Amino acid sequence: MITREHLNRNLLEAEYAVRGPIVTRAQQLEEQGKRIIYCNIGNPQALKQKPLTFVRQLLSLLENPDLLREPEILKRYHGDVIRRAEAILAKQPSGTGAYTQSTGIPFIREAVAKFIRKRDNIPARKEQIILTDGASKGAQAVLLALLKENNDGFMIPIPQYPLYSASLTLLGGQQIGYQLDEQSGWQLSEEILTASIDGAMRKGIHPVCIVVINPGNPTGAVLSHDNIRMIVAFGKRNGLAILADEVYQENVYDPERRFHSFARVVHEMGEQQVSLFSVHSVSKGFLGECGHRGGFLECRNIPDDVMAEFVKLQSISLCANVPGQFTTYVMVAPPQPGDESFAEYARERDGILSALKQKAEILGAGINSIEGLSVDIPRGAMYAFVKLQLTPDKGEEWNALSEEERTDRLSRMEFKYCMALLEQTGICVVPGSGFGQQPGTLHFRMTFLPPLEEMEQLVDKLRQFHERYTRMVPAATE
Numbered sequence: 405m406i407t408r409e410h411l412n413r414n415l416l417e418a419e420y421a422v423r424g425p426i427v428t429r430a431q432q433l434e435e436q437g438k439r440i441i442y443c444n445i446g447n448p449q450a451l452k453q454k455p456l457t458f459v460r461q462l463l464s465l466l467e468n469p470d471l472l473r474e475p476e477i478l479k480r481y482h483g484d485v486i487r488r489a490e491a492i493l494a495k496q497p498s499g500t501g502a503y504t505q506s507t508g509i510p511f512i513r514e515a516v517a518k519f520i521r522k523r524d525n526i527p528a529r530k531e532q533i534i535l536t537d538g539a540s541k542g543a544q545a546v547l548l549a550l551l552k553e554n555n556d557g558f559m560i561p562i563p564q565y566p567l568y569s570a571s572l573t574l575l576g577g578q579q580i581g582y583q584l585d586e587q588s589g590w591q592l593s594e595e596i597l598t599a600s601i602d603g604a605m606r607k608g609i610h611p612v613c614i615v616v617i618n619p620g621n622p623t624g625a626v627l628s629h630d631n632i633r634m635i636v637a638f639g640k641r642n643g644l645a646i647l648a649d650e651v652y653q654e655n656v657y658d659p660e661r662r663f664h665s666f667a668r669v670v671h672e673m674g675e676q677q678v679s680l681f682s683v684h685s686v687s688k689g690f691l692g693e694c695g696h697r698g699g700f701l702e703c704r705n706i707p708d709d710v711m712a713e714f715v716k717l718q719s720i721s722l723c724a725n726v727p728g729q730f731t732t733y734v735m736v737a738p739p740q741p742g743d744e745s746f747a748e749y750a751r752e753r754d755g756i757l758s759a760l761k762q763k764a765e766i767l768g769a770g771i772n773s774i775e776g777l778s779v780d781i782p783r784g785a786m787y788a789f790v791k792l793q794l795t796p797d798k799g800e801e802w803n804a805l806s807e808e809e810r811t812d813r814l815s816r817m818e819f820k821y822c823m824a825l826l827e828q829t830g831i832c833v834v835p836g837s838g839f840g841q842q843p844g845t846l847h848f849r850m851t852f853l854p855p856l857e858e859m860e861q862l863v864d865k866l867r868q869f870h871e872r873y874t875r876m877v878p879a880a881t882e
């Protein structure tokens with residue numbers, strides 16, 4: 405029988421905190437009957453977000469086309485849903501049950517290109533687009549394709565979504581962390597980027613790509629137009645490709661901020677030398693269709709022979725799942741004014757987005773009113789990256805420890821706090837060390853996805869827990 409010793413070392417070393425030991429414990433507690441509030445992951449429908457009616461009506465007809473011959477059942481469907489299902493099935497008669505072209509169904513790729521053209525007012529072609537099983541697979545394809553040697557490095561934000569660190573460990577590449585600046589609302593700074601790339605090169609790492617998550621996970625920050633221009637110029641100066649993770653592009657709550665796509669900025673700058681890979685997904689935004697595993701990868705400034713290799717890579721897994729491709733189609737080609745579904749679609753969309761905005765504010769303001777916790781009120785995405793202040797246990801000779809030992813102690817303190825929070829309140833969050841953080845700081849990440857009416861109660865539970873916990877763990881200052 406195989407044992408762990410037989411396994412790929414990279415797999416053993418990869419860490420994916422958002423589904424780590426705290427979540428495993430949460431599942432055990434749930435099996436024992438405890439109510440768990442899963443704030444560990446951006447999984448909206450697991451936290452009671454209702455799927456959009458249009459999406460599910462359409463998918464149901466595509467999965468079961470026999471319904472199109474059942475007039476009684478069809479009375480429950482909007483006319484445009486029926487017409488859309490018929491039109492899709494006319495173009496794709498095998499429906500959801502057959503493999504598609506490796507890159508995805510052509511008319512859906514064309515719809516994605518049209519979506520980008522409309523969103524950004526720039527050219528986009530379906531030949532640059534690959535439909536993927538969620539954004540994760542698109543991002544992993546880029547990492548895999550660009551990683552040529554073991555010392556090739558990818559610049560990834562700190563804190564970051566652990567898809568990137570875990571995938572790089574799996575693939576055997578190097579991480580070049582660049583710190584986001586908590587003081588300036590988690591924007592990127594050119595000095596920090598330069599210092600981190602210089603430091604990596606001094607260690608013999610060869611930087612090949614910079615990964616940017618915008619809006620940010622776990623920070624909830626939305627990058628300014630200037631910041632994106634700076635990153636594109638930095639990429640060019642240093643010969644880096646850019647991987648833009650834009651899965652939260654619909655999740656911007658601050659009226660002062662707007663989502664700017666990298667594709668648009670690259671186009672505006674007339675930049676033709678910087679290769680850009682952008683990923684988007686049906687999992688976030690207001691669809692929250694995480695389970696449908698739909699998304700796309702757009703490749704820009706990529707020569708045809710390189711694109712052909714990306715297509716080959718995708719073809720090795722045949723194609724993205726087809727219900728996910730159809731869900732992506734709905735995301736990029738939603739009902740339009742005049743369609744029977746439109747009013748309901750718009751109401752549901754606006755309801756979800758405005759509740760998310762309110763929840764971000766309630767959670768952010770609530771947390772900032774708890775002594776020892778603080779957060780930059782999320783302007784986007786679905787997360788609050790909460791700064792936690794705890795003092796080490798009495799008797800700890802803090803100054804005598806090395807930097808590494810201190811980081812280790814801090815991450816154990818953070819873990820203990822998050823585990824106690826789970827055990828005592830059922831609130832499941834992820835320790836900040838799972839995302840990377842400024843040395844010497846403590847954080848945890850939680851989503852603001854629970855239902856609006858439960859948000860105040862969630863903050864109260866957190867407050868009571870934190871006060872109890874910090875009384876037990878002496879003073880609550882750094």
Ligand SMILES: Cc1ncc(COP(=O)(O)O)c(C=O)c1O
Nearest residue numbers: 446538539540565621685687699
């Ligand atoms: C920044 C970021 N990128 C990608 C993903 C994964 O998205 P998908 O479900 O489309 O694979 C997530 C999921 O939380 C995310 O936060």
